[in-house]
Amino acid sequence: MEFVVAQLSGFGSSLFGLMIDPVTYFYLIPAVFLGIVFGALPGLTATLAVTILTGFFGNKFPLDQALIALIGAYVGAIYGGSYPSILLNIPGTAASAATAMDGYPLAKEGRGGEALGITTTASFIGTLFGTFCLLIFVWILLLVSQNIASPEKALLALFGILLSGTLMSQDLVIKGWISGLIGLAMAMVGLDPILSEERYIFDWSYLLSGFQVVPVLMGAFAIPQIMDGMRAAISLGQVPKLDRIRPELGEVKKRLPVILRSGGIGTGIGALPGVGEDVAGWVSYGVGKTTSKESEQFGKGSVDGLISAEAANNAAIGGALIPLLVLGIPGSPPAAALLGALKINNVIPGPTIDPALIIHIVAVLVLASVTMFLMGLFTARIFVAILRIPKTVFLPVVMVLTTIGSFSVGGGINDLFLMFGVGMLAYAMNLMHYPIAPLVIGVILGGLFDETLRRSLLISDGDLSIFFNRPGAAILLGLNVLLVVSQIPYFKSLSRKIFGGSKPQ
């Protein structure tokens, strides 16, 4: 109890410090606005919003100020995806795909304003729930992480890549794994972290420092959207008129258990390495469908369905930051972009992270969610108007944004070449239904995996038992093996025979 009180008091003073500082609002309000706009415009993602801002802030601004903008954009973008989902049946981000299932039917019934209002409230409470979990669990896990050494880190990084590949695949699971391997392979370029041996540099000195995260993220998330989006509809369609947006307090009270349950699911899924907000939304929607009293209404305009998806995807933000801060392993692609920003500022997340930074991040998350809530309730009509901007007009602007953002991070023109190359690769992968998130997670975690795996073997003089003898490592190794084996068709059918269940369609 004493621990919780100490945390809350530290958090309280940090929050108060931020609230009375006018600079906070100078960064926060435009960042949340930009985030919501990025989320609302289909094709632009939360990852892209955070990455572009990373390029703008670089390391020329104090990190605590840059974090206000980056976290503000992250929170805003995850929420902003709900606008086109509800009003146009086009998910603004992958995280809000499940929102469209019930949001759009509600809008068609003329309840678009009500749907936006309850979504805003659910997103707000969901973010606060995830933030509270972050505040509590991050310390517990930091204590645990003191005992996490190289073998556990290597296996956890591998687990993150495998899990991301497994859960993000739309077609065959091995495509997700191949995508993760491509990311890992990209991380191998440059000088190796232990012996400084040159790898795959092809006599190009730029490659000695390896692939930079920001151009890779910009290429992976911006270029395919530009190439794909310059074909689609000229405008996004007719936006329905909105009724009252602010929700009734009684309605919110009635839905609070669903919001909290979804927040719990979202935080849990978000905390899994490399998975993220979109999976959180779908899992929570699925759980909601099986447990809700109005489950037969799911897909036809259920408020519970809408809340299940939205509260979960916003709660996943807090969850995704837990492994990021504790282990340096991002819980989602936008968190990976945040990791890039931390690294640019020479902050290495992990057991040695400055506790004041964690408290600061939690306080910023709370302020960002309040800003998002107020903007969602009082300026929603502005975001609805933004939906009318044709893709063919805003995507070229995004191209300029990503070019200048990518250039400024450090590598100059070479980073632009890298961004273009990664963009072409990502577009080809999109065409063949390879998920991009595992590639990004692979690029981010590749260096960590390489270094910690070899360090483990160096400590044990090449004895592989170091991965079995340590309890934590043994559990993680088991999880990795289980994850791979569970996807092999023979074992899939065997498990169906043993545990029952129908064959998937």
Add this chain to the structure above:
Amino acid sequence: MDEKTTLRVRDFWASIFLIGASCFFIYKTTEIPFLNTKVAGVDSADWYNSAALVPFGIFGCMLVLAFVLLGIAIRDGGARQALTAVGIGYSRSELIRLSCICTILFFYIFGLVPRVDFVIASSLMMTCLIWGFHKQDRNAMLIGTATISSAALYALVMHFPRSQWTKPHDDDWIALAAFLLLTTIMIFKERRKGKLSTVTKLTPVISVLAPLILVLAMAFGFRQNVPNRTGLIFSHMEYHYYVSLRPLWRSKN
């Protein structure tokens, strides 16, 4: 043909590419010392500490997965349809659209941004994209692509070496002329079709203002590096910022 078969045809080709790429990178990995190699009489790393260990694992796994993917693709009919246009999902209009976008982006990134003023290069690229693709007019796409290609090729051919990139050259003027020419063609062609649409009217405004505001914000607000500081427009902006404007508020302190 259903989408699944098209996917399997693409998987068939992708798996062959992946097998080739994995083999190539496994070969390249053999160039990294692995098993007790001695360099200049000094023992290098053991196998478990070698820089080649993880790459061997990665490309080995990729090779195995590529063979699995090839097997799935062949089993599901990907190989049978591999050489048919329908199987690959080929469409002429889509090919033209994609080729135009790729060409525009390629010449923007590789030709213009390193050599030409960023505002001019971006204005030209944005006009090509907005006019060419807003109404999916094939002529507009091709005219835009030809214009940006000409300007970029001139810059590439005349000032190819890296040492020439940041020096002020006539390629800025050529790109500016290309932008003005394209804008004029766009307005002329659209007017012939009838009243100018809002997007057509706004295209030159957005194309100039968006990169201009961004580059100003980035260079003087966020204090970050921007491409081609010696470019035609940016060099003037930077000069007047430091020589004409900055002393105004500096002198007050």
